[in-house]
Amino acid sequence: MMSAPRKTYQAIWNGAVLAESDRTVQVEGNQYFPPESINPEYFRPSDQTTVCYWKGTASYYTLEVDGRTNRDAAWFYPHPSAAARHIKDRIAFWKGVRVVEAGKSEPETGVTARGLLSQILD
Numbered sequence: 001m002m003s004a005p006r007k008t009y010q011a012i013w014n015g016a017v018l019a020e021s022d023r024t025v026q027v028e029g030n031q032y033f034p035p036e037s038i039n040p041e042y043f044r045p046s047d048q049t050t051v052c053y054w055k056g057t058a059s060y061y062t063l064e065v066d067g068r069t070n071r072d073a074a075w076f077y078p079h080p081s082a083a084a085r086h087i088k089d090r091i092a093f094w095k096g097v098r099v100v101e102a103g104k105s106e107p108e109t110g111v112t113a114r115g116l117l118s119q120i121l122d
Helices: 082-085 114-120
Strands: 009-013 017-020 024-027 030-032 043-052 056-065 069-077 091-093 098-101
Touching: 009 069, 009 091, 017 056, 017 091, 024 082, 030 091, 043 069
Parallel strands: none
Antiparallel strands: 009 017, 009 098, 024 030, 043 056, 056 069, 069 091
16 A cells, blocks of 8 residues: 655745755644754754643744844754653744745645644734
8 A cells, every 4th residue: 555645844934944854743733843854054042941731841942044033933842751752852833934835835724833822822
């Protein structure tokens, strides 16, 4: 039996491709990109952390592209809970970062790259 081809996703902000991969993992409407798929020149470490009741403590990156800064717009779980170990060190995005299927200009579903928390806070 043949499996369906994998979709390639891109994370885009301020005209730059921040990450691209056909090995993302979707959790709660967010695509989590493998760490080797990011373009590290756009990522700066942040001191920001948040706690998810089931995934654990998230760490953040601030994005810098062409002189613009998007504070804490990418997050990852360096030490996730056992339930979330499949997303260890993978990066997800929000705060205006668009996650789209490569070759398309809009997100694939009604859920954008902002994630559940930002939808609640809006």
